Amino acid sequence: xPYTKRQDGRAFDETREIEAKVGVIKRADGSAYFRIGKTVxxxxxxxxxxxxxxxxxxxxxxxxxxxxxMMPFSGSGExxxxxxNRRAKEIxxxxxxxxxxxxxxxxFPNAVVDVFIELPQTDAGSRCAGICAASxxxxxxxxxxxDLVGAVSVGRVDDKIVVDLDYSEESYEGGPVADIPxxxxxxxxxxxxLQMDGRISKEQLTEALEMAKKACTRIVEEQRKALKxxxxxxxxxxxxxxxxx
Amino acid sequence: MDSEARQHVIDCINTGIRLDGRKTTEYRTPIKVETGVxxxxxxxAKVTIGExxxxxxxxxxxxxxxxxxxxxxxxxxxxxLLPLSNPDFELGPPGIxxxxxxxxxxxxxxxxxxxxxxxxxxKEGEMVWIISVDICTINxxxxxxxASSLAAIAAIKDAVFPEHKDGVIDYKNxxxxxxxxxxxxxxxxxxKVGPHLIVDPTTEEEAVSDARLTVAVTEDGEICxxxxxxxxxxSTEDISNMIDLAKEKIExxxxxxx
Amino acid sequence: MGELKLENxxxxxxxxxxxxxxxxIPGSGTYRxxxxxxxxxxxxxxxxxxxxxxxxxxxxxxxxKGDLIICRVIDILMTGWRLDTNSAxxxxxxxxxxTTEFIQKGADLTKWFKIGDYLSAKIVNVTSQFLVDITTxxxxxxxxxxxxxxxxxxxxxxxxxGKQGSMVSLIKEQTGCRIVVGQNGLIWLQGDPKDELIAVExxxxxxxxxxxxxxxxxxxxxxxxxxKEMTGE
Numbered sequence: 001x002p003y004t005k006r007q008d009g010r011a012f013d014e015t016r017e018i019e020a021k022v023g024v025i026k027r028a029d030g031s032a033y034f035r036i037g038k039t040v041x042x043x044x045x046x047x048x049x050x051x052x053x054x055x056x057x058x059x060x061x062x063x064x065x066x067x068x069x070m071m072p073f074s075g076s077g078e079x080x081x082x083x084x085n086r087r088a089k090e091i092x093x094x095x096x097x098x099x100x101x102x103x104x105x106x107x108f109p110n111a112v113v114d115v116f117i118e119l120p121q122t123d124a125g126s127r128c129a130g131i132c133a134a135s136x137x138x139x140x141x142x143x144x145x146x147d148l149v150g151a152v153s154v155g156r157v158d159d160k161i162v163v164d165l166d167y168s169e170e171s172y173e174g175g176p177v178a179d180i181p182x183x184x185x186x187x188x189x190x191x192x193x194l195q196m197d198g199r200i201s202k203e204q205l206t207e208a209l210e211m212a213k214k215a216c217t218r219i220v221e222e223q224r225k226a227l228k229x230x231x232x233x234x235x236x237x238x239x240x241x242x243x244x245x
Numbered sequence: 246m247d248s249e250a251r252q253h254v255i256d257c258i259n260t261g262i263r264l265d266g267r268k269t270t271e272y273r274t275p276i277k278v279e280t281g282v283x284x285x286x287x288x289x290a291k292v293t294i295g296e297x298x299x300x301x302x303x304x305x306x307x308x309x310x311x312x313x314x315x316x317x318x319x320x321x322x323x324x325x326l327l328p329l330s331n332p333d334f335e336l337g338p339p340g341i342x343x344x345x346x347x348x349x350x351x352x353x354x355x356x357x358x359x360x361x362x363x364x365x366x367x368k369e370g371e372m373v374w375i376i377s378v379d380i381c382t383i384n385x386x387x388x389x390x391x392a393s394s395l396a397a398i399a400a401i402k403d404a405v406f407p408e409h410k411d412g413v414i415d416y417k418n419x420x421x422x423x424x425x426x427x428x429x430x431x432x433x434x435x436x437k438v439g440p441h442l443i444v445d446p447t448t449e450e451e452a453v454s455d456a457r458l459t460v461a462v463t464e465d466g467e468i469c470x471x472x473x474x475x476x477x478x479x480s481t482e483d484i485s486n487m488i489d490l491a492k493e494k495i496e497x498x499x500x501x502x503x
Numbered sequence: 504m505g506e507l508k509l510e511n512x513x514x515x516x517x518x519x520x521x522x523x524x525x526x527x528i529p530g531s532g533t534y535r536x537x538x539x540x541x542x543x544x545x546x547x548x549x550x551x552x553x554x555x556x557x558x559x560x561x562x563x564x565x566x567x568k569g570d571l572i573i574c575r576v577i578d579i580l581m582t583g584w585r586l587d588t589n590s591a592x593x594x595x596x597x598x599x600x601x602t603t604e605f606i607q608k609g610a611d612l613t614k615w616f617k618i619g620d621y622l623s624a625k626i627v628n629v630t631s632q633f634l635v636d637i638t639t640x641x642x643x644x645x646x647x648x649x650x651x652x653x654x655x656x657x658x659x660x661x662x663x664x665g666k667q668g669s670m671v672s673l674i675k676e677q678t679g680c681r682i683v684v685g686q687n688g689l690i691w692l693q694g695d696p697k698d699e700l701i702a703v704e705x706x707x708x709x710x711x712x713x714x715x716x717x718x719x720x721x722x723x724x725x726x727x728x729x730x731k732e733m734t735g736e
Contacts, residue, residue, distance in 0.1 A: 029563060048590075048591040050591055050592075050593075110591075110633070111592070139517050142544060142546075142560070142658065146543055147518030147541075220518070228514045231514045231714055
């Protein structure tokens with residue numbers, strides 16, 4: 001049975017609904033909230049700050065350190081045991097690699113920029129949502145960055161190439177599935193995250209990556225809007241000020 | 246520790262206002278309790294007190310009962326002081342602060358008899374419900390104790406059982422059967438700074454607090470759990486005044502739970 | 504022909520295209536990509552003639568020689584004090600730069616400054632690896648006694664100080680508070696608790712609205728209103 005229609009009625013190149021906010025965690029130097037469908041990610045940035053233990057320090061530039069964590073009640077099945085497991089550690093690593101190409105920490109030798117990503121609710125695509133939240137939080141923290149990073153999964157469900165697979169598609173049983181989380185940097189036209197599990201032909205992969213570029217570029221647009229919205233505040237109580245937009 | 250900062254807090258209170266302009270017995274605003282905030286939990290709540298924000302979520306499991314209580318299920322509270330919420334919180338297993346927080350919230354709920362363990366029994370000696378309540382801090386701007394206990398009880402009251410068959414849970418399908426909650430304990434923490442008693446401290450005030458007392462009270466006005474913290478000892482008069490103040494504030498919080 | 508893609512004073516975000524062509528010159532907070540100019544940080548676009556730069560609206564403090572900062576004693580060394588500077592790097596205050604008094608070898612240094620004390624200090628030197636030396640010898644440099652410390656984003660400090668100190672003078676006049684603003688984003692205030700509170704609220708307002716034009720007028724109106732409220736009650 002070919003995959004003719006997505007369960008939630010989306011077009012094949014359409015992502016789930018996106019909501020993006022910046023400055024949601026007041027204690028942090030930068031923070032963001034990113035929701036795509038039912039997957040929700042918070043990210044907080046602390047730093048540049050002192051890095052301990054000292055042997056981790058890099059005397060030529062600052063270090064970016066990411067941590068991905070699912071809250072115990074965030075999964076669709078049983079409670080997730082708190083603390084780092086192998087999956088979370090690997091995702092933390094690829095998140096770091098996805099963001100490193102845009103981040104410039106040369107001004108901060110020996111220091112660290114910590115990015116903490118927390119997921120209160122997940123439904124597929126959580127590492128990509130985490131990267132999107134982290135990208136905005138880093139910008140909010142005033143970190144020097146060449147660009148924002150958009151992330152989304154693409155893939156194949158039976159004979160169709162689709163963007164932003166949800167849980168029902170990841171676990172589709174009517175045909176072969178491939179799930180490809182990607183992160184894309186628009187100004188460089190390059191991918192900084194690429195993973196895959198499943199089966200796919202090279203032609204299908206090429207098609208999927210093109211779809212990923214378009215979707216990530218749109219996601220970066222959403223990130224930009226959210227960052228700008230933080231400064232769009234109302235000072236009207238005194239009147240007489242021209243606020244432009 | 247920081248004697249000058251402590252003195253400044255006291256001096257300000259002497260003139261009738263705290264550093265942020267509040268009265269000693271005033272909570273920050275807004276205080277918000279929002280339930281059903283995370284769809285994968287069987288129950289959840291987000292509590293905001295001023296800029297402090299915590300989420301609590303309930304997950305349920307089916308397991309064998311303890312041999313000494315073959316017809317009783319259990320409820321457990323965990324807390325994570327996420328490094329996302331405060332620059333001083335670190336990654337890794339829960340430290341003593343998180344453990345104390347979890348245990349204080351746990352005791353308030355357990356000792357009030359909020360949930361009758363017997364009602365969590367599915368099949369005596371074989372299958373009971375295990376209820377996990379996890380508290381995660383999003384932003385720590387002080388008073389995680391009160392925010393957490395409020396979030397925990399709100400999440401518990403929000404929770405419904407999932408469908409299950411032969412001991413296997415179908416988390417995708419929730420029933421409309423609520424957790425059997427017979428009491429609603431709430432807790433308020435009163436801090437002593439010099440001669441003054443204050444509620445709902447900011448992190449600045451927490452840093453200079455001499456002692457604190459967390460008091461959990463049920464809707465019948467019965468005290469069901471307490472925890473004294475801080476380095477300074479308390480007199481019976483202090484304790485009595487702190488309990489009176491806690492009880493007064495608890496009634497205000499109760500109105501928010503609805 | 505080069506073309507500016509955004510209006511002066513608009514908020515820009517990393518990667519955003521500011522100008523096309525080679526006519527404009529990329530300054531701080533921007534970089535050249537192909538023939539265009541992009542932002543490499545979040546901030547306020549500033550165009551002067553053909554020079555474009557991005558004025559930061561967030562970010563941590565980076566120690567700079569000559570800055571007046573407020574810092575906190577975190578350790579006592581053989582040769583002086585170590586201080587937290589509200590940045591990724593701590594500073595050292597050597598004995599000879601602490602006071603004009605003669606300090607005997609082996610003296611109890613807590614007589615001058617103890618752990619937890621806040622000092623207003625000047626940065627004497629910063630190395631490429633951010634070893635930071637400070638001094639408390641000089642006019643206005645001292646231990647800050649009493650009062651309170653608040654934190655603001657260091658990028659907002661220039662607006663809080665104002666042109667030739669006009670903004671902070673205005674707050675001092677209207678509230679009667681003593682105020683020291685550190686370039687590193689720490690501010691010390693001391694006054695009557697109610698006045699302190701007004702000063703803090705005013706500073707928060709500046710921090711929030713610094714990127715929107717007409718700030719000084721709004722701050723003036725705000726302070727007057729607050730004073731009225733206080734005397735009215």
